[in-house]
Structures are given as structure tokens and as C-alpha cells.
Amino acid sequence: MNIIGIIASQRKAGNTAFIINQLLEGAKKQGAETEAFGFSNLDIKPCRGCNRCKQSNRGCVIKDDMQKISDALEHADAIVLGLPIYMGQMSAQGKIFTDRLYARFSPRFSPFFKENAVKQKLILSFNQGNPDANLFKPYIDYTKRMFEILEFDVNAIPVITGMRNGPAYEREDLRTSLKDFGSALVLEESPK
Template sequence: MNILVLNGSPRKNGNTEIMADAFIEGARKRGHMVEKVNLGNRKIAPCLACEFCFTHNGVCVQKDDMAEILDKVDSADMIVFASPVYWFSISAQLKAAIDRLYARARKGFNIRYAVLLLDSASDGVYRSAIAAYEDICAYLRWEDKGILTVPGMDTKGDMERSEGVKKAYDLGRSLASISVTSSLSFDVWAESVT
């Protein structure tokens, strides 16, 4: 299976990236192909809602780093959203990328599965991020393969000393039984906007 990990943390080698890397290691041990994109060093503008993509086979009118990411999305069977929670939701970097997935609204997705990896300093701050993720999965008919939340990440590197690393690794390893039998795409968004 081809897995795309979108790391929404702006902090290089921070807790979120450590968690994402542990997940990736576990998934690779099971033979999956995994690619990580660190969104913190990418130029991704907000969606303009111009719907240029609807008449141009998913091509976005904006010429920034999202074009490369959308190409990776097109070949992914699974997408993994990894983010720190700073203010009761995912990071602005990840939110911008998710909003720009709108470019595939009419074209459709190959993605069948999704995972959510979240970390934060405080506990009890995940409800909004999880609700948005679950709504995305339900709307696009992506099967949720796991939600991991790791609180107590007060300083950079805390993840390395936490149970979160093992849990992320184990989640990646748990993907062994998933097989992709088809690459059908479907047009969910287009049904609701036309």
C-alpha cells in the first residue's frame, strides 16, 4: 500500500515528526511504501474557492507547493494527518493543505484509508480535531484505521521518552492486514456542489 503522511508541525524534528516517523517505521516494517511531507517548510496558500480546479481536471490555479502534494495524494491509498494541537485543533499548516484537497473535489481520490496522529501539551484538547477528521472520513468514505493522541508533550523531544512512540510504531505495524483491491475514485464533493 502507498501511504502519504502529511506532517503539519512547523517544528523540524519536533514531537509530531518523531511520532510520525515511528508510525512510518512500523508501516515500512510491514512492507508498505510510505512518503512523508513536512508541511512546515512548504508554501501552501489558502484555498481561494474559485473552483478553477473543477473545470481543469483538478489543477489548482495557485502555483505553489500544493501541486506536488496533490500529485502524491493521487497515488496514495492511505493518508495520514499528523499534527500538534496548539489551540484545540490541528495546525494551520495542515489545515491549509486539507482545504486545498478541494482541488480533487470533482476528480476524486484514490485514497481508501486514513489515520490521525495528534500530540499536545495538555490533555482533553482533541475533540475538535478528531471531529473534523471523522467528518472528512465519513464524507469521503475513507476508512479510519486509527486515531492516536499523545498529551504531555511540553518540550521538544518529549515524544522520544513517551509511550507515544511505541503506540505510533504499533499503529503503523497494525496495517499489515490491509490490502488495496481496487483504485476506484468517486465524486462525492461534485454531487453536493452541482
């Protein structure tokens, strides 16, 4: 199984990076091949809304680091998307990534519109400073539904809370639970 992680944060070694790396480590222990992409190392521009991706078979016309992710997505069985919550929504980097997926979802260009196409599995991992896991539930549910409409199989949605109380890497409970989610993605089971 080939799994890619998207760290939708500018912080190179922040909470989102730790969370994604733990999820990928759990998957790797079950034999998955993994690769992570962090926005701190990438130059990805916002979607222009030009619709040129729909006018030909060449996909997005913006030439930046999104091509690296797009190439990896074409061969991935699953995606682990790390989304810090800022101001009640996913980070700007998460929104840029999501908007740039638009070029992939065209009947002329995307393999996902082929008959009997296998949906890519997706773990949506949210992290937030607030300790209340239900505070942003309507937004998280909306985001899950949006990815389901885009034909992803949303496998799990871990919501990591209380990030204001200290860095994620100091929480031993997170190491275990995140690795369990990553393992379950490969084993096709849901962690308890």
C-alpha cells in the same frame, strides 16, 4: 502498500515529525513504501476559494508545492496525517492542507468519485500539550467525520498528550505504540 505522511507543522524536527516518522517506520517494517512531506520544507498557499478547480479537469490552479503532495496522494493507499493541536484545533498548516484537498473532490476531476472507488486509509494523529486526551474530543470527532465525508477510511486516531512535559522522542512508550499503529495500517488490524 504505498503510504504517505503529512507533517502539518513548521517544526522540522518537532513532536509531529517524530510521531509521523514512527508511524511510517512501523508501516515500513511490514513492507510498505513510505514518503513524508513536512510543511517546514514546503511552500503551500491557502485555498483561494476561486472554484476554478471545479470548472475544468486540471485541478487546483495554484502552483506551489501542493502539487507534489497531490501527485503522491494519487498513488497512495494510505495517508498518515500529523496534526498538532493549537488553540483547540488543528494547526494552520493542517487546515491549509485540508482546504487544498477541495480540488481533489470534484466529480469531473477526482478518481474518488468513480463507482466502486477504494477509499484511502487514513490515520489522523493529533498531539497536544495538555495531558487530558478527552479535552478536544468533540473537535477530534468532528475532524474524523469530516474526513469520512470526504470518503477516507479513518483507520485510527492516536491522540498523543502531555507534550508540554518533554519532547516525544524521549518517550519510549510512544516509539512502540506508534510503530504498532503504523504496522496495523498495513496489516489491517487495530493495535491494542
